[in-house]
Amino acid sequence: MAHWDGIEAFVEVVKLGTFAAAARQLHVSNSHISRQVAQLEQELGLPLLYRTTRQIHLTDAGERYYARCRELLDGFREAEAALQSLQEKPHGILQLSCATAFGERFIAPLVNDFLKLHPQLEMRLHLTNRQVDVIDEGYDVVIRMGTLQDSTLVARRLCERREYVVASPDYFQRVSQPHSIAELIHHRCLIGTRDQWRFDVDGLHREVRVSGPWQANSGPALLDAALKGLGLAQLPDYYVMPYLASGELVEVLSRFQCRDAGVWAVMPRHRQHAAKVRQFIDFLVEHLPQRLEQACATEAQ
Structure with a gap:
C-alpha cells in the first residue's frame, strides 16, 4: 500500500490528539x-482533518476512514506480535484471576507447574468469587465457568464442564423429586455464589432464579450441605460424580442440563498474542482436562 506511512501517521494524530504527540x-x-x-x-x-491552532477535528470522511484504518493497524500489530511471540519465552508479570474453590483445587497447582518450567516469569494469582473487570483491573487472563456473556474480550475454551442438580436420597424421602424447572419453587434450594441456575429448555439457554434458606460462596460447603440432606444443589461434575456413582447423591432434571457450559480463559484482545498469555493458556488446555477427569473419577471417601 503506497500510503501506509500516511495511514499510520493519521491514526496516531487522531488517537493522541496532536501532531506533536x-x-x-x-x-x-x-x-x-x-x-x-x-x-x-x-x-x-x-480532507480528513480540520486543523486549528490548538485542536484538530475529523471530517465526516475522516471519521469513517479512521475507524477502518484503526482496525487495520491493530490487526497488523497483532499479527506482528503473534509472529514475535513464537520466538519468545514468557516473561514479566502474568496477572491471573479465578474463582476461589476452582482456583485452589485446579488452577493454582497448574500455575505452579507452569512456573517450574518458566522460572523467569512472575505470577499474580487472585482468587475471588467476584466477577472482576478484566480490562479495568489489569488482568492478563481470567478463568470463567459456565456460559459466557457477549463481550469484547477474547475467549478460549479450556475444557468441558457439566452442572448437575442433585440432592441426597434422604432429602428425596421427605420431598418428591422435581420433574420440571417450575417445581423448583417447592424445594429447598441450596445456593452458591449465584442465585441463578443454568438450564437448557427447548434448545434455548435459561437462567432460573432460585431461593432457599442456605447460601455460601464455597463449593465444598455446598456439596456437604447436599450430602447431608439439606436441599437441592446445582454443582459441577468434578464435585458430584463420585457421589452419584456411590448413590450418596441423586441427579434430577437431567434433560434440562445446560450443554453450553465450560471452563474458559478470557483476556483482553490486545494481550492474546503475548508469549506469557498464549503459552500459559496452551498449558492449561493441555493439562486441565486431565486434572478434571481425575477428579471426576476419584472414589468418594
Missing part, C-alpha cells in the same frame, strides 16, 4: 507527520 510516538519530526497526513489527503482526494 504523534511525532513523538513514531520518533519523527512534526513536519514529517504533517507532510505524511497532507500527502494522504491528496492521494485520497478528500
